Amino acid sequence: MGTRTDFHSRGIGICPRWVMHVDFDAFFASVEQARNPALRGRPVIVGNGVIASCSYEARRSGLYNGMPLSRAARLCPSVVILDGSYPTYRALAERIFSFCRDVSPNVETFLDEAYVELTGTERLNGEAFAVGRALQGRVRRETGLPVTVGIGRSRMIAKMAGKRAKPDGLGVVESGAEAETIAPLPIRDLPGVGHAYGAVLEKLQVRTIGDLRALSAPALRKLFGVHGDILFRRCRGEDTAVIEEKEIPRSISRETSFHRDTSDLLEIEGMLFYLSERAARTLRTLGLEARTVHVRIRYAGGGSEGMGRSLPRPTGLHGPILRGALDLLRRVYARREALHLVGVSLANISRRGPRQADLYDEEEAERGEALSRALDDVRDRFGFSSVVAGRSFDLVGKLDRNTHGFVLRTPSLTK
Structure with a gap:
């Protein structure tokens, strides 16, 4: 089971909102390792032409999703390359999503991750950290798979908490500690700062999320347009995105x-x-x-x-x-x-x-x-x-x- 990664030692505290992010660690590769014990601890990749999923053992050799298989084999001669069983992956993902829905009716799912709105479920499930730990245990017992759980007062903070706890960990950022927690993280760890924006900011000597807070809202707006306003709020730990099914465009x-x-x-x-x-x-x-x-x-x-x-x-x-x-x-x-x-x-x-x-x-x-x-x-x-x-x-x-x-x-x- 994953371990708790506390960013602060004062406990999870009381917050009007808690969100849980559940990430299926190296999903396809983890499924293959769970199905075949001989693969555990070995570098494993799943893909056809390019890597669709690589185990953490493979990542330590410099492999990553999207890398051509030919290059992966050169970099890591001992890697195990599998075509994969995609119906199996889908069935397991749906099973884990069902575990999330047992915790809360408000769940937003993607291919190998989910956001779970915990607000309002405290009387039924208990405090957020206990919910995350219980979910990890259930996934491990019933599927044999590791998942990383992040908990925070927003989608963004929950996902960032989980990212710092990978793999198979449980990360918590308590309410009120968001800004100070994310400040020392690399600028590209901030959602919305991709390769292009990251390159612009690094030329300005903005290397951490805390550095970004030195730029005013008008300065960020001049650099990135309306997206600059979003970055201004996010670098301060502010995120109001809700967990819900989005409106379907025509x-x-x-x-x-x-x-x-x-x-x-x-x-x-x-x-x-x-x-x-x-x-x-x-x-x-x-x-x-x-x-x-x-x-x-x-x-x-x-x-x-x-x-x-x-x-x-x-x-x-x-x-x-x-x-x-x-x-x-x-x-x-x-x-x-x-x-x-x-x-x-x-x-x-x-x-x-x-x-x-x-x-x-x-x-x-x-x-x-x-x-x-x-x-x-x-x-x-x-x-x-x-x-x-x-x-x-x-x-x-x-x-x-x-x-x-x-x-x-x-x-x-x-x-």
Whole structure:
């Protein structure tokens, strides 16, 4: 069972709100180690082409999610490489989520983590630390898996508490101690400070979260726009985000005009690949799936065309969305004149639900999800443009890039 990591010694105290973050440590790899005792204590990675999950033993050799398997094998010759059993991972995740719902009806879940609202459950469950410790014990007893639990008065603080307690630990930040607790942490540990923002701040000698508090709200707003206001509050330990199911958008779209009108099919398909990739990532970030894809084009000489189609099943994966979008482009782009604009829209959106193994090849779908997650991990760490995939290679050399991706002429998005 995990151990308590107290950031302060005064106890958990009394707080009007407590949030618990539950993180499944090195989830896929941990499942494999739990299933096969011979793998325990050994470096294990799960993936196909790139690492989708790596054990903590593998991480000590410099391996990380999203790394090509060939490079991983060179860095760590003793590593055990497994394809993985994705239906098993999904079933175990759902089981742990059910444990969380036994604690509170207000649970927000992702692929391998959950936020649990503990406020108002004290009379039923007891104090927050005891709830976290009991949940860890239940997960270990009934699944054999380690989880790290973080507890704090907000989503952000709970997750940061857990991160400092990894792996298999229990971290608590007591009410009123948030600002002083996170102050000495590296600036990139603050949610919302990714690779790009971190680089800007480090050039200004802002290396810790405490350093960031020296910058005024107007200074941060000048650097990062409205996001600067968010960082101003977060570096002081302030976070008011609630745990709840988010409103489902009616559609998610991405479109742009070309820098120069073009009839180059490779460039057009490359742009459609990139736009659909961004739209699919937004779906996954929000925990959603779409059943309908729509492609729109505008000719340089005037006139627009558009067409939509239903996908075989709801998905948040780029592969099925791209296949549908390319099929629509071939149908709608009939005049073979130069195009001024191309766009993709996803609709008929629903919350991501459990897989229906009798309806389609769950194993293939879960492999696609693992690959998407690995790419998301790399891009979260190094910026979206750190990975240029598939047909979007045809845009390299034609468009400028920054950390956030290709620089589009007139990007337009809705959510």
